[in-house]
Amino acid sequence: MSFVIPFLLVVFALIATGALLARLSRTNTSTDKNNTSAMIEQVNAVLPQTQCAQCGYPGCRPYASAIIEQNEQINRCPPGGDKTITDLSNLLGTPVIPLNNECGVVKPPLVAIIDESVCIGCTLCIQACPVDAIVGASKLMHTVIQNECTGCELCLPPCPVDCIELLTPQQTAADWQWPRPA
Amino acid sequence: MNTLLNTLATRLGFHNQQPPFSFHGGLPLNPNKRALGESIVEPPLPPYLIIPLINYAKQSLTPTVAVGDSVRRGQLLAAGVVAPTSGKIKAIKPHATIHPDTLAVNAIVLHCDGEDKRGNPSASDNPQELGGASDNLSRLIKLRSSGKQSQMQQLVDQFALSGLGGAGFPTAEKLLGNTTPVKTLIINAAECEPEISCDEALIQSDAIDIVKGIDAAVQLSQCDQCIVAIEDSKPAAIENLQSALKDKPTAAQLMIIPTRYPTGAESPLIECVTGKYIPHNQKPTDHGVVCINIATALALWHALDNAPLDSRVLSLGGQSMPNPCNVRVRFGTTVNFILHSTGNNSVVNDHRIRAGGPLSGFDLQNLSVPITAHTNCILAEPRVEITDAQACIRCGQCADVCPARLLPQQLHWHAMADDLNGCKQFQLDACIECGCCDLVCPSSIKLTETFRYAKSQARFRDTLELKAVAAEQRFTEREHRLEQRALARKRAIEERKKTIQSSSEPDREEIKAALARARAKRQPKQSR
Amino acid sequence: MTRIILDKQAVTAPTRNTSNIMLLVLAALVPGIAVYSYVISPIVVINALVAMFSAVVFELLAVKLRGARGWPAVQDGSITVAAVLLALAVPPGLPFWQLLVGVFIMVMLGKQVYGGLGNNPFNPAMVGYAALMISFPQNMTLWFAPGELHSAGFVSLIEAKLGMGQTDIGSNKVWDGVTAATPLEQVRVWRLQSLDDNGNSTALSLAFSASGWLWINLAFLLGGLFLLYKKVIQWHIPVAVVTSFTLLTLLLGQSQIPLYQLVFSGALILGAFFIATDPVTAAASNRGRLIFGSGVGALTFTIREFGGYPEGIAFAILLMNLCVPLIDYLDRRPD
Numbered sequence A: 001m002s003f004v005i006p007f008l009l010v011v012f013a014l015i016a017t018g019a020l021l022a023r024l025s026r027t028n029t030s031t032d033k034n035n036t037s038a039m040i041e042q043v044n045a046v047l048p049q050t051q052c053a054q055c056g057y058p059g060c061r062p063y064a065s066a067i068i069e070q071n072e073q074i075n076r077c078p079p080g081g082d083k084t085i086t087d088l089s090n091l092l093g094t095p096v097i098p099l100n101n102e103c104g105v106v107k108p109p110l111v112a113i114i115d116e117s118v119c120i121g122c123t124l125c126i127q128a129c130p131v132d133a134i135v136g137a138s139k140l141m142h143t144v145i146q147n148e149c150t151g152c153e154l155c156l157p158p159c160p161v162d163c164i165e166l167l168t169p170q171q172t173a174a175d176w177q178w179p180r181p182a
Numbered sequence B: 001m002n003t004l005l006n007t008l009a010t011r012l013g014f015h016n017q018q019p020p021f022s023f024h025g026g027l028p029l030n031p032n033k034r035a036l037g038e039s040i041v042e043p044p045l046p047p048y049l050i051i052p053l054i055n056y057a058k059q060s061l062t063p064t065v066a067v068g069d070s071v072r073r074g075q076l077l078a079a080g081v082v083a084p085t086s087g088k089i090k091a092i093k094p095h096a097t098i099h100p101d102t103l104a105v106n107a108i109v110l111h112c113d114g115e116d117k118r119g120n121p122s123a124s125d126n127p128q129e130l131g132g133a134s135d136n137l138s139r140l141i142k143l144r145s146s147g148k149q150s151q152m153q154q155l156v157d158q159f160a161l162s163g164l165g166g167a168g169f170p171t172a173e174k175l176l177g178n179t180t181p182v183k184t185l186i187i188n189a190a191e192c193e194p195e196i197s198c199d200e201a202l203i204q205s206d207a208i209d210i211v212k213g214i215d216a217a218v219q220l221s222q223c224d225q226c227i228v229a230i231e232d233s234k235p236a237a238i239e240n241l242q243s244a245l246k247d248k249p250t251a252a253q254l255m256i257i258p259t260r261y262p263t264g265a266e267s268p269l270i271e272c273v274t275g276k277y278i279p280h281n282q283k284p285t286d287h288g289v290v291c292i293n294i295a296t297a298l299a300l301w302h303a304l305d306n307a308p309l310d311s312r313v314l315s316l317g318g319q320s321m322p323n324p325c326n327v328r329v330r331f332g333t334t335v336n337f338i339l340h341s342t343g344n345n346s347v348v349n350d351h352r353i354r355a356g357g358p359l360s361g362f363d364l365q366n367l368s369v370p371i372t373a374h375t376n377c378i379l380a381e382p383r384v385e386i387t388d389a390q391a392c393i394r395c396g397q398c399a400d401v402c403p404a405r406l407l408p409q410q411l412h413w414h415a416m417a418d419d420l421n422g423c424k425q426f427q428l429d430a431c432i433e434c435g436c437c438d439l440v441c442p443s444s445i446k447l448t449e450t451f452r453y454a455k456s457q458a459r460f461r462d463t464l465e466l467k468a469v470a471a472e473q474r475f476t477e478r479e480h481r482l483e484q485r486a487l488a489r490k491r492a493i494e495e496r497k498k499t500i501q502s503s504s505e506p507d508r509e510e511i512k513a514a515l516a517r518a519r520a521k522r523q524p525k526q527s528r
Numbered sequence C: 001m002t003r004i005i006l007d008k009q010a011v012t013a014p015t016r017n018t019s020n021i022m023l024l025v026l027a028a029l030v031p032g033i034a035v036y037s038y039v040i041s042p043i044v045v046i047n048a049l050v051a052m053f054s055a056v057v058f059e060l061l062a063v064k065l066r067g068a069r070g071w072p073a074v075q076d077g078s079i080t081v082a083a084v085l086l087a088l089a090v091p092p093g094l095p096f097w098q099l100l101v102g103v104f105i106m107v108m109l110g111k112q113v114y115g116g117l118g119n120n121p122f123n124p125a126m127v128g129y130a131a132l133m134i135s136f137p138q139n140m141t142l143w144f145a146p147g148e149l150h151s152a153g154f155v156s157l158i159e160a161k162l163g164m165g166q167t168d169i170g171s172n173k174v175w176d177g178v179t180a181a182t183p184l185e186q187v188r189v190w191r192l193q194s195l196d197d198n199g200n201s202t203a204l205s206l207a208f209s210a211s212g213w214l215w216i217n218l219a220f221l222l223g224g225l226f227l228l229y230k231k232v233i234q235w236h237i238p239v240a241v242v243t244s245f246t247l248l249t250l251l252l253g254q255s256q257i258p259l260y261q262l263v264f265s266g267a268l269i270l271g272a273f274f275i276a277t278d279p280v281t282a283a284a285s286n287r288g289r290l291i292f293g294s295g296v297g298a299l300t301f302t303i304r305e306f307g308g309y310p311e312g313i314a315f316a317i318l319l320m321n322l323c324v325p326l327i328d329y330l331d332r333r334p335d
């Protein structure tokens, strides 16, 4: 009888510690690698969805498939920068590697704006935009839906009159963030 | 003996079991109401007003007027915004606002003509406009009960009623837009933050109209009970309210609650009055509770009386304010003008000027910023050094005083590590940014600032995530569309080829036949 | 120009800084120390001073090694409090060099390796205590009956503690009557010798009443109540420790010694009010504190009753420190 209580207490302490350790070590390792499409989904969720094709694939999801199916490197996404690389390495359990400079450089987020007085309404930019963020019609003025634009720059090259510019988005009250306390 | 037991119980952390209930945490702060004087000061109209085109949710508004237009006082300038006086619109351009970073937002610059003419110039088109307060009230109630939402909204829009408490939430929506029936309407007269006494001043001067406003709110919300909660540290205001309530029979009752920061905040107040703690992921309205500020109740009455909300009372206070007082100012008046016209301009150069209370406000960097509905005070404080933070000793005092029942020490750990998921697990969104934890922290850790930072980070991350999801959806849809289009084109080409081939078969036969006929015709010729 | 968001200076709030808290804790220890030195020997004051001084020196050293500014880290006073607690927890006759080893381990392994105040998972004083208990088990069970040290003379005691003179503490040569002198140690010795506890309980009980341990513990209790009154600590942990200890003793205790004597002997009161309540290493929420305290009480009982050590509170606290992250994780909101 007398040893029951200490025994129970020891068991309790062991379970407690065990549960804690289990909790601590259970970060992202529970993914099922056999399930390819689920993995592609997870990788895709980490990518920034700028759809800029700088990675050499037509968009984020194709790049995600390439990472999973063709073992493509995880350092090809300039818009994601270091954060995406770290997230991917955490997700896939591969080492963190520096961004591949051939793909591009890290830039602050931008949005495209069309100089409406110059636009000739050729619709080429509409065809280039991967996220349908440009509205307009043939021979009519075009404009960029600021909220939908991902700043991928794909509309710049096709414009015959170079009337598209990329600007840093205006700081709005809704997006403003408190500074980090010192 | 009883009181002794009670004190002992509260000291040990047990809570009151009958109204006013005690809420978790909070601090007894010295109210320090320097601004409270004999009466409310009315400074002259400034030469111009600046009206930021932004609503309580920080969305920008589209103006319904243009540069050069003449407007009258009360005329709608944008959804929920009215002209605070008559004059001419000089510009619509970004202007610095009251903001920790002096963010510029699009604003209307209105040059006052000094005549302060009321009414809509086109009022003649709309003769209904001119009803009295009680007519308007009964009209609203009728519209509400007959379910004519859009007409009701139209009427309410002209009130330009935004809450005069801290957040500026549209009041009409609170009173009229409920799906669940309102059980308890709480009129918040607990102005708990030190230095702020504008509501108290208002009660002392306008109790009768306030009670009319409360009655209107009761009728509009169709609540079962209405409780006016006021702190016991305001005897004069209590007396005024009591006598005004006696004169006008209404469903509202006065509840005197203990003075304890932050009772004036919504969730502690609800806990204090009803004894119900509303978890942060639920709305008070889900529990049949609606809470409005007492100054808002007065504004409701004035709005019903065809004077939409265009001014407020604010407290000028702080240790260094030479002439502390409560002033009534139009929205859009700049801080600079207010300080000058009340004889307080000596402080502008060598003191910190703050907007908002010591705990909820912040230092201003630019004084030509306009006040808005939720600017409740302006303080002048001496410049001070900030003490360095030490390490957290996990003393738990922050958790003891947190009215949102959080564990600030744990939250701080996650917030400083930028671990937003960790913050979420510890329910950072429930933090009401009251600053209690900061005040008691023996290690002078800037807890509240850290939480504000982490909260805005989380909010920003959420918008980015939403944007990414939207972009990905648009991308997939586009891919799909292009694929479909390519497929359709391919199919069309094949179709055409097929038709050409299949249709050429009979043609060939015909041609052959024709050829044969021709040859047959020709042969005799040749043979001829 | 410094921009201030939350203006603490403008608000008169009941606030206190970390050094104040530590000072209050030290003040609360004063009655206990006074009675201790009256009943057992004033040497405990010397012990406390030696521990405090060396702790500050080690702390400065460690902070310098970590590349931070030394004084601010020492000024919060937390290491001083820990040092005094350690000095109170060890037997008064422990040689100075062993005490210094304990202090060194307390500062370095108990606190600084984790990054200093606030980051240590284990109570530093108890880490030092545990290290001493394991390294010098003989000396760590070397308690004296009241009066014994007084009769030995202060100077010869100091000499013995310094390792000078002809005497040697460890081999019981200094004082004739050196036996295990705390009631708890007595119980343990009898247990080990499979003697019938019951037969000796009356004698022991008498010895206890004579021992003055009751008074020492009552003085610590007084200090603890002062901390409660000053709201430096919350009631949850001490109450939980004492309650769970009491309940388990009533249910499962085999000894015939009256309960109050068990509670007021050893370091249970000191541990419950001063050591387990160390906020850095205790659970954060009130509910968590209750769980933490009950665990400490239960483990103390277990070790005392079934374990090989006479006093279990040190290990009980360390074991429960281990569970704190789990308790905090499971209870993310207070109340």
Ligand code: SF4
Pocket (backbone or CB within 6 Å): A047, A048, A049, A050, A051, A052, A053, A054, A055, A056, A057, A058, A059, A060, A061, A063, A076, A077, A078, A079, A080
């Ligand atoms: S480089 Fe562009 S398209 Fe490729 S994954 Fe990154 S954002 Fe998406």
Ligand code: SF4
Pocket (backbone or CB within 6 Å): B391, B392, B393, B394, B395, B396, B397, B398, B399, B408, B409, B412, B437, B440, B441, B442, B443, B444, B445, B447
């Ligand atoms: S009050 Fe300060 S020191 Fe105490 S637990 Fe909270 S953050 Fe840590």
Ligand code: SF4
Pocket (backbone or CB within 6 Å): B398, B401, B402, B403, B404, B405, B406, B408, B430, B431, B432, B433, B434, B435, B436, B437, B438, B447, B448, B451
């Ligand atoms: S600021 Fe937030 S965490 Fe701090 S006490 Fe107030 S509600 Fe709690």
